[in-house]
Every structure is written in structure tokens, then in C-alpha cells.
Amino acid sequence: MKLDISHMRYMTADDFKVLQATEQGSRNHEIVPTTLIHQLSGMRAQSGTNRSISDLAKLKLISKVRNAKYDGYRLTYNGIDYLALHSMLNRNTVYSIGGSIGVGKESDIYKVSDKNGTEKVMKMHRLGRTSFTTVRNNRDYLKKNSKNGVNWMVLSRLAAQKEYQFITLLYAKGFNVPEPFDNSRHVIIMELIRGFPMRRLRKHKNLPLLYTNLMKFIVKLGCSGLIHCDYNEFNIMIKDEDHIDPNDPEELGFVVIDFPQSISIQHKDAEFYFKRDVDCIRRFFKKKLKYEPKDDPTMLDTDGFGEGYRYAYPDFNRDITRTDNLDELVQASGFSKKHPGDRDLEDAMEEMRNTDEADEAAQEENSDAENSDEEDESDDDEYYYSESEESEDGDDVNSLDEENERIIEALSSGVGNLKMDKMGNYILED
Structure with a gap:
């Protein structure tokens, strides 16, 4: 989805009141009645509310649903984008917005700056766009017999809030993650990493050290109570050499991003996801960097992994000992x-983790067929952001949403009696 903020400068305070009222009414209405929008906006005259509604609809910040039983509107993704940016502009965490530097399955990445000219990254969560193109486990996202689909705007907002909590806490604990600055609705502002995604790495001055540091990060995170669940070459940024402090003993030369899918080490599938994270790093180093260490019983050092250490890679049962309660x-x-409302987000994250497993298997198969180190970057599903390279916008693909057991079965078996409602949710046509 392309971000167009050219009309924001011409919007009045009343326009934002009406837009915020529509958002507030959307919490318990698929279509917010016009009378309710007027009440929530606090506007004195109905005519003023109607004028703002008309202007917002022309800008596609809200939309009127045809064939509705009453006169009402719903908030669009453009509308929630404007609300989030308006909040951060008022807090002076964002002053100007640049172009897109990354497009992915669950988010869009933009370069922004504050009033001091400091460049930052703005991540906009877009759950429900292409995140759920396959159904691997029969899971019910909503209550039984629910006629409403998943509200992806709500899930995007929850995902952004959850990731902001993760990186805020991890950054305070000294983990190599981007510094967070602000969060509003489905948007996060964080540090711009001067570097490139690890998937583009083909040589390194000290591969054994990089390998062991990456494995130690997984263990450190696990001992603190968390598992990343998407720890791979797409979500690890390698810093440019001129932005690495050689005098800092804590400098690892990389930064880990993308945390909304992280789980507790007490999760029932914690060992599985921990092993998957480890295997992703091992597979990348083996295939792209030709580095595959083996266990060496003659070595006594167990403080690291790989060459010169006893163990080649971490093991959940052997190496994870809780030292913190993150x-x-x-x-x-x-x-x-969890807090009421987090259940849908957790189910969505669970399906995303399962979908990523299928994506990794497909990527591994494609990687085996490559005869050179050059990669076709246009085929990558994951997002990245980098100072030196901009990504092309990816095509928006309709997501598959499950509303109950029958829809899941229909999606799995290819039954053709699926229909999409006005909110973009799948329903079964009788």
C-alpha cells in the first residue's frame, strides 16, 4: 500500500476530530453510523460533521459501505495512517517523511527524520495483506459461529504495540536491537541501522566470530525468557564497518529486527521454534558462506559455538537456563x-510462524537451484531496510482469513464457495 500524505497539510482540526471519532466508533461497529460519528467528534453542528465526512471520504480516509442498512462509514488503512502520523507529528518524533526503503509481508518501511534532521525508520504494520497465504494448522481465529472476520487494523495495532514493548525492553537490557523512539497505533519509529541485511553477506573478515555471536544472541535471548521465532538472514542487519566502534567490547557488528512473533520459553512449542531459529543461521552459513562447524569434544570451551568451541550450535535443553523474566x-x-484482545493477535502470530516455516522450505529449495551468489531480490517475501538500497514496492496479495472451522476446511480443500465481505474478510456462501 502506497503512503500518500500530500493532503495532510490541508486538513483542519475538525477533520481530525471526525477521523478520530470514526476510529473510536470502529471499536464496536463495522460501519460507524453518521450520528455516532457526530456524537464522538464533539462537533457542535451536524453540518460541520457532514462537511468533514465528505472531505475525508474524497481523500479515501474513510469509506461508505454500499447496501448498508444504515448511513455510516468505516475507517480505511489510509485513515489510520493519517491518525498515527498526526499523533507523532504532535509529539515531535516525526517531522518529515521520505520514501519507502522496504516492503514486506507484514509491514512497510519508510525513512523519516525529526526536527533535528536525525534520520529514523518508520515501520507500518500491515497484517492481513499477504501474511496468511497458506493454512497449515486448523485454527479458529475467532469465537465459534462468529460471522465477523478478523479486524486486521486491530491486529496490526496490537502487533505494533507488542513489538514496541519487546524492543523497548530488549534495548534497555543491552540487546542488539534498534533503539525505539515512538509508537502510535500500528506505527513504530526506531533507529535507522547503517548497514545491510545479512542475506546479502558473501564474505566477512571473521566468520567464526560472527557465527558464534549470532548463536550466543539466541542463547542470551532464550535465557532471558524469549525466543525470536523469525531469526534468519532477513531479520539481521550487518552494520557498515565505519559505523562499528572497535573500542566497544559489546559491539557485535549486527542488529536484530522484527520481534512481533516472539514467544516465551514456556510456550508449548518453544523448543521447536528455538531449533528452527538455530537451523536458519546454520543453513545460511553453510549454503552462502561455506562455513559449517562441527562438534569438537577435544575443546573444553562452552562459552561460544562453532570453531574453537566444544559445541557447533546451541541446544534448547542443554544451553537455555532462565536468568531473567522478560x-x-x-x-x-x-x-x-493475556489481556483481553491479545488472543486474536496470538493466533495470528502463531499462523504467521507456521507460514514462515513453509516459506523457508520454499526458499531452501530455490536456493539449491542457484548457480551463483547473485539473488533475485524482487522475489523475496521478507522486508528489510537499509541506508544504501531501496526496495521496490511488492504487489499486494489478498490474504486468506479463517472465521471458523468450515472456512479453514474450505481453504484447505479448495472449495469454491468462498466470498469476501465489505471488510475484506472471507465468508462462506450458502
């Missing part, structure tokens, strides 16, 4: 009961 502090999936 999963409890952020209420990570699998730790304990």
Missing part, C-alpha cells in the same frame, strides 16, 4: 493469560 514483563505468548 517474557513475563512483556506478557509474551505462552507465558500466562
